[in-house]
Amino acid sequence: MAQDVRLSASAKIAKNALWLASDVQRIGIYLSMKSEVDTIEIITSLLLDHKEVYLPKVQGKDLQWIRIFDFKSLKASSFGVLEPTEGESIDVCDIDLMFIPMLGFDSSLHRVGYGAGFYDRALKNYHGKKIGLCYASGYVDRIDTHPHDIPVDVVITENEIISKHL
Secondary structure (H helix, E strand, O other): OOHHHHHHHHHHHHHHHHHHOOOOOEEEOOOOOOOOOOOHHHHHHHHHOOOEEEEEEEEOOEEEEEEEOOOOOEEEOOOOOEEEOOOOEEOHHHOOEEEEEOOEEOOOOOEEOOOOOHHHHHOOOOOOEEEEEOOHHHEOOOOOOOOOOOOOOEEEOOOOEEEOOO
């Protein structure tokens, strides 16, 4: 996807993501990498709205959720992803809404990530709303799943909001 097309699509996704997050306070979100939906605009807006924003930090095979107040305390991890270096951590179950990266998804709202299983492990006991952010071009007819795979509740693309509860 060309950079200008990706930025335009990310802006449309951000608008709907902010709308869905308007009535919650504690939000988990990722900092995008490679071809993922750009989340900088979403994070910036959430911080300006005085929301509690939590980013993941890899701890072994798990994710720890750390509150950020700005982008100053972020450093690149061994994966090349910016992560918080310090800050208050929270149990994932105390986060109201989670934005989840996706490279692809199917009609059952199963997702394809980078295959390390970080989000599946992190979200196995999570009962808040799970919202995947993905470009519409990431839709596939079917994803082969495993028993430990965690589907999302909603997918936001630049074209639509898809919910399995509708």
